[in-house]
Amino acid sequence: MVTQASPEELTERLRDAITRLNRRLRQERPVGDLTVTQLSALTSLRIGGALTPRELSEAERVQPPTMTKIVAKLEERGLISRTPHPTDGRQVLLSPSEQGLAVLEDYQRVRDEWLAGKLAGFTAQERDTVARAAALLERLARD
Amino acid sequence: MVTQASPEELTERLRDAITRLNRRLRQERPVGDLTVTQLSALTSLRIGGALTPRELSEAERVQPPTMTKIVAKLEERGLISRTPHPTDGRQVLLSPSEQGLAVLEDYQRVRDEWLAGKLAGFTAQERDTVARAAALLERLARD
């Protein structure tokens, strides 16, 4: 127990930090490359396997029509493929294509350089704090 | 030193957590109310005092034309006022209006309820982790 911020201050500071860092992350996107949103959706598909658009929209906390657009962009680039649902004619199953997986590999190695570099500049203890906080923030975002 | 994630994993998890939480925060905005972006800019003006558009755009990590739009929205609502720069005819000084400050007060009390509520559900130790991480994330975002 080191810090002593009031709950209000903590809320405000956290919101501000998230907002700014999100912008900063977005700026790092190389031109012509995947947006953060697209990358996140593709990652969800890699982790979750074949998902329907609805499932994917829930995972990404986005409305279904929004996901339709994101999926369309990923499909244009051949990064995901769609197969009919085995039992439900309405639904579709989305999966990363070979190329999609390859792109994710590249990203994991090459991209996030900026963020990775920043984190590398932290002490081991600071990285530990961030790692623990990341888990907590994921819990927050999940609801 | 509790967690043992690789740097790559940490980078990816942090980016994902930030992205998702940012979306989640955006969803909490009451209809007809300030967007997160507008709120953030207004807060910067409260903290920084009278700033020029350029200074504000730098504080918010946004290009000047983007800030022009945000400022226009805030001005429409009478939340900021602009005064000529005392010595430089090109520049403008932006400050929160009385009403702008009042709105910020309201926000600080009423808004962020969702986030504050979530944080309240954390243990003191978890809140401490988040507080420390927030400071680190701000440092990251600042560059």
Next chain:
DNA sequence: CACACTTATTAGCTTAGCTAATAAGCCTGG
């Protein structure tokens, strides 16, 4: 004092998000 630089804005684009409406398929109760 002309010319280069800085500041702010305008114009015009993309992406990301939303709601409302529509079309297609599923399923159940009479």
Next chain:
DNA sequence: CCAGGCTTATTAGCTAAGCTAATAAGTGTG
């Protein structure tokens, strides 16, 4: 067994948030 209500996905159309390029106005210096 099929009519009508639900679910899923998409389309249409909107706003906000971001960008770059171009422009207009003002500053300041060689």
